[in-house]
Amino acid sequence: MGALRPILLAVLFWALLGPVGPALAGDRLTATPDQLRALYVQRLVRYVAWPDGAGPAPGEPFVVAATDPAPLRPYFPAAGQGDGPRFRLVQWPAECDVLVLAGASRRETAAILKRVAGKPVLTITQDPDAPALGAVINFYMQGGRLKLEVSPEAARRSGLIVSSRLLQLARIYEGAPGE
Secondary structure: OOOOOOHHHHHHHHHHHHHOOEEEEEEEEOOHHHHHHHHHHHHHHEEEOOOOOOOOOOOOEEEEEOOOOOHHHHOOOOOOOOOOOEEEEEOOOOOOOOOOOOOOOOHHHHHHHHHHOOOOOEEEOOOHHHHHOOOOEEEEEEEEEEEEOOOOOHHOOOOEEEEEEEHOEEEEEOOOOOO
């Protein structure tokens, strides 16, 4: 079973988050970092539960605020298109369910994460220091692949519950936010 576990985890990861819809280029699937980021955001919300009274109301879209929404905009479907949850991408600062900090300096990231600390906002970053600052999900590159790091403590402090299925696929940040 020990040798089979990595294969099972890879299949589970693909079933949960894949296929992310990258463009076909010859025999190779390719996607831009912004396209991957946007598509992961759209998949990740399915594995996070918001507390009662938070998150989108039934039939309403998730409000995704981004520090730099322009590169992500082409990859968010227009209202009423696509399967699953709907999304409305806006410029930060704004009231939101999901906050994507992309292109922000570390100082700006720290200030924004402090501003939303304790609020039911799924914070998504791509900065190695962000989990220590309180980000719930952090993207990182390893072996040319985009991977996930999750801070269960940051999620708990925000009132969010991250699915155990997602936690099995991610690297877990063990420290507490603010350390």
